[in-house]
Amino acid sequence: MSQRASSSTSDWTILQPWRELLGADTISAMIDVVRQYGWLPALFGVALHSLARGVFEYMSDPFVITEGYFFTWWPAALAVSLFFGTFIVIFSWFVYFGLIGVIAGFFSSKHDLAFDTFKFGGYLTAIFAPIFLLGSVIILTVTAPAEGAQVAVENGDDFSEFATTAYSFVHDTPQMHVVQILKAAGWIITGFLMLPIVQHLYEIDEKRSVASVLPVTLAGVLIAFLV
Secondary structure, eight states, rough: OOOHHHHHSSSSOTHHHHHHHHHSSSSHHHHHHHHOSSHHHHHHHHHHHHHHOOOOOOOTOHHHHHHHOOOTHHHHHHHHHHHHHHHHHHHHHHHHHHHHHHHHHOOOOOOOOTHHHHHHHHHHGGHHHHHHHHHHHHHHOOOOOHHHHHHHHHHOOHHHHHHEEEEEETTTTTHHHHHHHHHHHHHHHHHHHHHHHHHHHHHOOHHHHHHHHHHHHHHHHHHHTTT
C-alpha cells in the first residue's frame, strides 16, 4: 500500500484506478484508492455516463427516428442531445450522491457531507454507460410512423400537439419500457454498492447506512420510469 501511495501520479493511466478499485479486497482499501487518485477518474466515469446518455437521447428522439437518424441537421441535433444528456447526468450525480451524503452526515456524529461520496459516485455512475448504450441499440428497433410528421405539416396541425403525440408514441413502446427497467436496475445496483461505502465513510451502523441510501435510491428507481 505504501509503495502504491508513493508512486508518482504522473505515471498512471485513466484505467489504473478502476483496476485497483475492482481489485481492492476491503472497503477501506477502496476508499484509499479513491482518495489517492482524486477527482479525475471519478469525472471520467461521469463523462462516460454523459456520453452514453447523450447518444441515447439522440437515438430515442421521435423526430430523429422519423427522419432516419442522419439528416441535414443531425450534427446539431446530436450536439443538443449530448448537452442535455450531460446536464441530466451531472444533475443526477449531484442530487443523488449529495442527498445520500447529507442524510448520512446527519446520522453521523463524526462526519458531515464527505466529498469522497461524490468521488465514489463518479465511479459508480459509469454503471449507466453500458445501460444507455444497450438502450440505444434497443431503441433502434423502434419504427415511428414516418407519415405522422408529413400529415401534420400538410394539414396545418399544431406542431406542439404532434410533438406530444410523437413523444408519447416512443415513450410507450415496449422497447422504452425495457430501457426503463434497465435504468431502474442501474439505480438498485448503485444503491446496493453504496451501502458499505456510506457505512465506512461516515462511520455509522448498517441501519443508518440503509436509511441514508434507500430513500434516495427508491426515488431514482421511480424517476427511471418517468424520465
